[in-house]
Amino acid sequence: MTQQSNSHHQHWGSKFGFILAAVGSAVGLGNIWKFPYITGENGGGAFVLIYLLFIILIGLPVMIGEFVIGRSTGRSVCGAFKHLEPKKPVWHGLGYLALITGFCIISFYSVVSGWVIGYIFEALRFSFSSFDSPETAQNHFGNLISNPYWTITLHGLFMTLTAFIVVRGIKDGIEYWCKILLPILGVILLILMTWGLTMPNAHEGLIYLFRPNFSELTFSSVLVALGQAFFTLSIGMGVMITYGSYLKKDINIVSTSLYIVLFDTLVALWAGIAIFCPIFSLGMNPAGGPGLIFHVLPIVFQQLPGGYVFGILFFILLGIAALSSAISILEVPVSFLIEEKKMSRHKATWLVALVAFWVGIPCALSFGLMSKVKWFFGRNFFDFLDYISSNIFLTLGALGTAVFIAFVWKLKPAFEELAKGGGKVKKLFALWGFLLSWVCPIAIGAILIAKLMEF
């Protein structure tokens, strides 16, 4: 790939490599850990329907927009907004918002990823075989995450691993491994889903997941669905701008984004089926909160023939999916420090990882030593950071990006950038322009304003 002017950037080896890295960023804990548990907390089918609408009508256009900004400037998130609109500093704020959001997300993301690593060890130690009821699985998980040594050590381990890859560069590490491991994760999820579907009363899980019951949908759930659409697609905080900046001009951004969105959505739905069918079959509570997959899946593995092998594999692959997302989050502030503060990649990476580790500590303690600390609008620190970054900051970031492209930078140069990758379908571009200029700002703006008025 041709080197862009700011050559500190990593470069994708190929189009396929880029798609995998972007899918690697999108597919992560958001699909397999977060989607099922927030669906459980927000009443099921109606929530899923709204989430899917947001993905198509808002998420996809914003993702295309981020790739366009990234590729046309070839810069990291702050540099990109500065480059496109040097005279209006207020828009540069979008870049700084992205950096803050990244720190918030990586802090709690790394804590959950630490739990996943811990569960690889649990699976290897055959702990799951002692779970004779859903309650024992739940208690075991509760005991582990309230243990500060367990959570902080694993959080530190995951952050170190992430930093290690970001320091080394992404092409030979993550791009290579994603190619091999993401398809295996897909296959394992398919097996778990099929197994879930054959359990007694599995259809109740499907009904819960797919039959919309709007009476259960609250207004807060609409904002959560919007935030989740952004979180799962890794948009609203500059990841796709940064990844887009490593893109070749001849790549068709529209079709590539479609693949990424499609794959990400499939994984979330498969995970939803794999988890809700057993939940209803075993008579468990779907609103199990952040511990949901850790309570349910070990029980499923126990019942599955050869289940412990699946258990080990599943948590290893989930750890890898988390890693390929975490490096994309870390890459945003790292590329900023290299480009704007002229730091070396080495120094920037370890600095960002260290700060994120410290911010992550109160998250790691939120289910143990600090579980009673609920100064943050009635939430513990972990839930607060998750809520504010996923639902407020990502939403503001995506809104700002849409308005910026449509009304500040203007659509014409954006169309020209899109057309470089072939696919000169005028009608499609016009549809994208319409969604970005009107549907995104009005829908996101209305949801945010209505939410603010609730306070």
Ligand code: PHE
């Ligand atoms: N999309 C990732 C996931 O689903 C999380 C993520 C959010 C990654 C924001 C980058 C930026 O797990």
